Amino acid sequence: MxxxxxxxxxxxxxxxxxxxxxxxxxxxxxxxxxxxxxxxxxxxxxxxxxxxxxxxxxxxxxxxxxxxxxxxxxxxxxxxxxxxxxxxxxxxxxxxxxxxxxxxxxxxxxxxxxxxxxxxxxxxxxxxxxxxxxxxxxxxxxxxxxxxxxDLVAGVLRTPAAPEQSFGDDPLRMLRAARFASQLGFEVEDSTRRAMDDLAPAIERISAERVRDELSKLLLTGAPRRGIRLLVESGLADLVIPEVPALRLERDEHHRHKDVYEHSIMVLEQAIDYEKSRGVLDSPDLVVRLAALMHDIGKPATRRYEPGGSVSFHHHDVVGAKLARKRLRALRFDNDTIAAVSRIIELHLRFFGYTDGAWSDSAVRRYVRDAGDQLERLHIVSRADVTTRNRRKADQLGFAYDDLEERIAVLAEEEELAAVRPELDGQQIMAILGLAPGPIVGEAYKFLLEVRLDEGPIGTDAATERLRAWWASREPAGA
The missing domain is CATH 3.30.460.10 (Beta Polymerase, domain 2)
Structure with missing residues (x-):
């Protein structure tokens, strides 16, 4: 000041x-x-x-x-x-x-x-x-x-009129309080804060587009934790993005699992750090931040208590991707953002299988293929998802991801991974097999793509031989 x-x-x-x-x-x-x-x-x-x-x-x-x-x-x-x-x-x-x-x-x-x-x-x-x-x-x-x-000197957010009147006039101001709390690092004055609790239901009067824009501005601040907490604690998040407060899973004294809500905010903060330090994306990046905050929203629906005191969340990645698509559509996000965020959430667990044993080149190719143009964002969210306090474990995961990225870089240089496709295109497949356009051409293309992913580049001649062998092995009824 x-x-x-x-x-x-x-x-x-x-x-x-x-x-x-x-x-x-x-x-x-x-x-x-x-x-x-x-x-x-x-x-x-x-x-x-x-x-x-x-x-x-x-x-x-x-x-x-x-x-x-x-x-x-x-x-x-x-x-x-x-x-x-x-x-x-x-x-x-x-x-x-x-x-x-x-x-x-x-x-x-x-x-x-x-x-x-x-x-x-x-x-x-x-x-x-x-x-x-x-x-x-x-x-x-x-x-x-x-x-x-x-109030600037004191670092306080306060409404000029009575907060009940101000928020009653335009309930979006409650979301703006959360955004400015993060953007400026200010505290919300007590009576203003109480009015947010009391008037939270009024946010449902506000159009989804205005809510979306204000949430986006909050996430794009340098330190969104304060604003997210304010939304959750006031009850506003229950009405505009309920999947986030739902992460505050109750704890059972006999079962162990990390605080998913706190973990998600930590992942968001670490993703912001990676987003800035890696310097590949324009920062701030809304897709990264949405995916980081929402990456575990499938956990509440998939939580299962296991024998021995552990807790599982099987398939929370797939469930979370579906929930994210539904929520982001309700908030009127554009289709590209919805597709990108849900794809990252769906894939965010894939890397953790890498530490169980070295992936084959085929597995690395599939990782790149499945991520598509979201690969860099997936790198960031996957790295940020490591929040363990066990330094040794954190280092092991970090080294493993370094190794994965190095392998991706090597294969990308050797094989043009960014544009993985078979050696033969649809026209060539039809000419070789004497086919007219139709579903069978797509099946042949998919077969050759799997060969490419499994074995890398094999050349046009070898691809032609494999295609003919595949065609000859098909059942007569399908030929």
């Missing part, structure tokens, strides 16, 4: 930038107010990078357009119905929104949009005091009607 003077200096430098200065001058010349608002002002106090430039004004959307058109390289009004106009000015993207005075009826999933006339009223309708800060332009006057600076 920077001092107020240091923060104002940073904001003064930002106000002097070509984009902000040009925008402020244009609004002043038009006789309208303009203020930099929310995240940029907050982050200036926190010493964090200032990225998105959000402004608010007393001008209507039509008036905003009239002001920005002469100074913008581009502009768009996709958010016009909500009072927001976007523009590109001096090379930077900005959003300018008319003061809001939204009304909620308590049942609708969306507010009835209404425009306001006062900056102070607009700020007190925002989600948290630390986001209810503004800098009037061009005179550089800090506006803080709700004590946001004090």
């Amino acid at each position: 920077q001092s107020v003077a240091a923060a104002l200096d940073r904001l003064g430098e930002l106000a002097a930038s070509p984009t902000v200065a040009k925008l402020a001058a244009a609004f002043e010349a038009s006789g309208h107010e303009l203020a930099l608002v929310g995240g940029p002002v907050r982050d200036a106090f926190l010493g964090r990078p200032v990225s998105d430039l959000d402004f608010t004004t007393d001008a209507t959307p039509d008036e905003i357009l009239a002001i920005v058109k002469p100074i913008a390289e581009a502009h768009w009004d996709i958010g016009r119905a909500f009072g927001t106009i976007g523009a590109k000015i001096a090379g930077e993207t900005v959003e300018i929104t008319t003061y809001r005075a939204d009304a909620y009826d308590g049942d609708s999933r969306k507010p009835e949009v209404a425009f306001g006339s006062s900056l102070e009223d607009d700020l007190t309708r925002r989600d948290f005091t630390v986001n209810s800060l503004a800098l009037r332009l061009p005179k550089l006057e800090l506006v803080d009607p709700s004590g946001g600076v004090e």
Whole structure:
């Protein structure tokens, strides 16, 4: 947290930038107010990078357009119905929104949009005091009607209005509390926290798309543990992603198993570390984080008590993949994300068989083939799934995975593993066997693919011989 003077200096430098200065001058010349608002002002106090430039004004959307058109390289009004106009000015993207005075009826999933006339009223309708800060332009006057600076100093999340009113107006703010708790490392103030417990059921008024977006932002923070815990402890997770709180399996004094909920959060944290340190994926990676958090969600449904005090979770990988697909569909995730996350969950146990004995080259090829374009993410989640406190065991698993990756690299260089396919394609198969297009061609292709996976490259001539032998061995009725 920077001092107020240091923060104002940073904001003064930002106000002097070509984009902000040009925008402020244009609004002043038009006789309208303009203020930099929310995240940029907050982050200036926190010493964090200032990225998105959000402004608010007393001008209507039509008036905003009239002001920005002469100074913008581009502009768009996709958010016009909500009072927001976007523009590109001096090379930077900005959003300018008319003061809001939204009304909620308590049942609708969306507010009835209404425009306001006062900056102070607009700020007190925002989600948290630390986001209810503004800098009037061009005179550089800090506006803080709700004590946001004090809460920034204290590291506290608090609503400007009574939390019951704020969350009743927009229940998504409860999820935003969890996200900002993780993003900023702040604690939720007591009365705000109690209101989350009491009003958690109201989250069901919110569309799946808005919930999805807020959960994604939480998972994409640098340290999502605090926010996930807040969702689970408040009861919100039971309503939006119930598979996660279900991981808190009760313990039987006669049976032993690790705390699956704590384990899953540790896997998520370790996956984030691997995601960053390996440097292969763009970080943060939502697929990695969803798969890490949800990799064991099949355990509650598959738990069995075994003789001798142990607990088993047979096939929890397959069950978990199905549950993940169902949940992510309900949250309106895109098909690619759903397919990737469920595939990683389905395969996340495969590696642990590697430590039972060295895999054949065929097994390594199949591992790569089954992972497909999710191989790097599978590497990360599989490595992160090792949370044992037994240092020797952890080292053994780490060395084993190092060995697996080395073997994959060698085979990839020798055999082009990323594009494993038979030496003969469908057209060649039909020409050799004298077949017309049909299911039998697919069967022949699958046979040759299995040969390729088992034995590696064998050449076109050998593949032709194997194909003819396979064809000759088929039952007459199937020929």
